[in-house]
Amino acid sequence: MKGKLQSLLVLAFSLAxxxxxxxAQTDSINIVSTAVPFLRISPDARAGGMGDLSxxxxxxxxxxxxxxxxxxxxxxKSSLAINYxxxxxxxxxxxxxxxxxxxxYKLDEASAISSTMRFFSLGNIQLTDNSGNILNxxxxxxxxxxxxxSRKLTDNLSIGGALRYINSRLVTGDVGTGVVYxxxxxxxxxxxxxxxxxxxxxxxxxxxxxxxxxxGKIGYTNDAKNKDFIPANMGLGLSYVNSxxxxxxxxxxxxxxxxxxxxxxxxxxxxxxxxxxxxxxxSMGVMSSWMKSFSDGSSITSSFQ
Numbered sequence: 001m002k003g004k005l006q007s008l009l010v011l012a013f014s015l016a017x018x019x020x021x022x023x024a025q026t027d028s029i030n031i032v033s034t035a036v037p038f039l040r041i042s043p044d045a046r047a048g049g050m051g052d053l054s055x056x057x058x059x060x061x062x063x064x065x066x067x068x069x070x071x072x073x074x075x076x077k078s079s080l081a082i083n084y085x086x087x088x089x090x091x092x093x094x095x096x097x098x099x100x101x102x103x104x105y106k107l108d109e110a111s112a113i114s115s116t117m118r119f120f121s122l123g124n125i126q127l128t129d130n131s132g133n134i135l136n137x138x139x140x141x142x143x144x145x146x147x148x149x150s151r152k153l154t155d156n157l158s159i160g161g162a163l164r165y166i167n168s169r170l171v172t173g174d175v176g177t178g179v180v181y182x183x184x185x186x187x188x189x190x191x192x193x194x195x196x197x198x199x200x201x202x203x204x205x206x207x208x209x210x211x212x213x214x215x216g217k218i219g220y221t222n223d224a225k226n227k228d229f230i231p232a233n234m235g236l237g238l239s240y241v242n243s244x245x246x247x248x249x250x251x252x253x254x255x256x257x258x259x260x261x262x263x264x265x266x267x268x269x270x271x272x273x274x275x276x277x278x279x280x281x282x283s284m285g286v287m288s289s290w291m292k293s294f295s296d297g298s299s300i301t302s303s304f305q
Contacts, residue, residue, distance in 0.1 A: 043100035055237025056208035069160035069192035095123035188215025202243030232260035
């Protein structure tokens with residue numbers, strides 16, 4: 001049972017990478033799919049417990065995951081957060097998890113440097129061919145490492161930016177399909193703006209804008225035309241903080257997120273048309289794909305707390 005569950009998990013992540021190549025033969029709704037979907041998994045308990053509300057909430061050590069422009073407003077000079085999230089543990093999968101670490105150091109009252117690391121393990125997977133014959137076992141994993149800098153522009157407004165390296169190692173070599181796979185690599189950037197509107201009593205309105213994972217496509221073969229988009233995202237956040245006393249406060253907030261990835265074209269059933277549409281989709285430039293995502297009907301998600 002455990003092996004089947006892990007196989008299903010890898011299948012789900014593989015579909016996130018391969019689904020633009022797999023076209024349904026019906027009029028079913030297409031979904032937005034990307035490589036390295038672990039970058040959109042909430043790495044810290046605080047944000048996860050609030051439905052991923054994080055862009056304009058009060059800053060902490062994990063702010064670099066969501067909007068690093070918040071960091072100059074943290075009260076401490078430095079801080080470090082270490083997070084561990086078992087994934088599907090209730091289903092008996094003890095080796096599938098997300099581990100992460102985030103930290104910052106304030107250079108002065110107006111600026112700070114920060115860094116985050118994320119590692120996602122999909123456990124040990126036994127591969128088989130179409131006939132059920134056992135091939136070899138693999139341990140798929142993905143990780144991302146970034147470094148950032150943020151600075152106050154005024155007493156209330158700050159900006160920040162980070163550069164991220166992403167590595168995705170699902171399978172390598174020939175696994176019986178005739179295709180030689182390799183680890184995928186790319187780089188991406190985060191940009192953030194944060195307005196800190198609290199008064200001396202600790203109450204007030206905060207807002208933020210966060211652009212994350214703005215980077216190149218990622219490929220798992222040597223075919224330069226066979227690469228996948230990463231989960232670039234634009235987020236807008238608003239929060240109101242009501243301070244009760246020095247130890248307690250109530251926060252009301254909302255985040256709106258738009259995945260900057262276009263939807264893959266639907267299959268028409270005509271081979272020549274489908275091949276042409278898919279080739280056009282896969283040849284789309286990164287910046288063009290961000291613009292296309294606003295016109296293809298993909299949705300906006302929200303978090304409210």
